Amino acid sequence: MHTPSSIDEAIEGALKGSGKINIIIAGKTGVGKSTLINTVFRGELAQTGSGRPVTQHTEEISRQGHPITIIDTKGLELKDYDTIAAELTDVIDTRSASHDENQHIHVAWLCIHEDGRRVEEAEVELCRLFTEKNIPVVVVITKSRSDDGFSEQVKQTLPSAAAIVSVRALAEELGEDEDRVTLKPKGVDKLIEATAKLLPDAKQRAYANALNSRHAAAMKLKVEQAETEVVVAAAAAGALAAVPIPFSDAVGLVPIQVGMLAKIGITFGMEISTTALTTLVTSTLGAGAATLIGRTLVTGLLKMVPGAGSVAGGAIAAATASALTKALGSAYISVLTRFVKENPGKELDMTLIAMELRKRISL
Structure with a gap:
């Protein structure tokens, strides 16, 4: 016959085995990182003031009872790139040196705005940095409307990226009155699936927990x-x-x-x-x-x-x-x-x- 302590031990075991997942999200100001985070993950994680400053240009977004930590660059501007890259390197190295795998960085999302129609040198360098640190990179082409070959351009420019996904996180209305056209969200399921493929098996439960259940791929x-x-x-x-x-x-x-x-x-x-x-x-x-x-x-x-x-x-x-x-x-x-x-x-x-x-x- 079991005892109350054996049930407590079963619960503690489930807690310990749930694990944590850490994702770096990098991109220029206005690329839509907060919208992407709140769309993919449950709990409206990316709210104003929700992050804990780690360095001048990075913050950690997390919440009690939630298994994910987002390491967010506040912006990726060319003039600040050297500082941002140095800060991210320190963050990655510190976490990688930990014996606790729950501190490691498991994947990076590099967000590039489709409207820009070009890959900045800072984005090329950051993709290279993540790859050198053995962090798989998903390039997320945000606010996507009409690809027109841009994703292929990104693929050619960032060959080390593990996946490239065009995403429109929210529906968007274009035009006015009778000419108005509604563009439905797209690409979120592909992003969820692409990220899952890059995560260790031991992190799949934590990732599943973190996902917003309204998406088919999440379910x-x-x-x-x-x-x-x-x-x-x-x-x-x-x-x-x-x-x-x-x-x-x-x-x-x-x-x-x-x-x-x-x-x-x-x-x-x-x-x-x-x-x-x-x-x-x-x-x-x-x-x-x-x-x-x-x-x-x-x-x-x-x-x-x-x-x-x-x-x-x-x-x-x-x-x-x-x-x-x-x-x-x-x-x-x-x-x-x-x-x-x-x-x-x-x-x-x-x-x-x-x-x-x-x-x-x-x-």
Whole structure:
């Protein structure tokens, strides 16, 4: 039988494993960096005064409970390039020297305004700097309307860039009255996908958490990462039950399932904190999670696993333990996906989501 501390340990493990991601965003003043940040990531990160000054020309944008830190250049002007480059070099070197990988820079977005129709020397040099520091670079052509071969020009000028994506973060209206034309947002999904490909596997959960759920590519990544968490937890449950578990001891599966629920919640964008995760667990499994909730949980899940009902009076074998855990995880993903689709871009209401999950598994 598990103890309250084993549940606490499962929650702590989910927290420690969530990780952090750090992205440098560089570009000239007016290129649209703040709009891009607020469009791609949840929580309106780039608000006035939200950043912490690091150097004269750089600031860190972050928020408690959010796994991402944006290292933003306040502007990339040619006259200040040498100073900006020196400051960024110091920031990168300091973070790279840390033994904590959560301090490292994982990717850089180099933003270039499409209307300029040229790549500045400062942008060429900065791309080279990032590449030399082993930071993969995504060139983001911002405020894109009509490419007219500009992205190919950028590709030729910045051959070390890992990806080049044209983005219009917000809808834009051109013309007046009957001649008015609305240009829809574009390229955000491509930017999300291109960045994901450049990140280490260990950072995918943090990246999925940080993304705004209103984007199709973000939701795809969240679901895929959540399904991975289910597979891992189901395998762990099966290993625990390799020697059949008496049904009365099924409570031993709970720490595994608690950790899975927490990791899936983080993946979908819940606040990364002990309080938030504890609320999730107690709302879903009930205040009695430290006593007999494991047995109750399994009773509800038995209805979701064909042919498993007969184990109620006997023992839980590895295949059944794995199937029960998978059923819980799949139900949770389904509930979260439905909430996000009905509330695009909104913060997760974990109490409401937990109540719906309890209904699904008939607790």
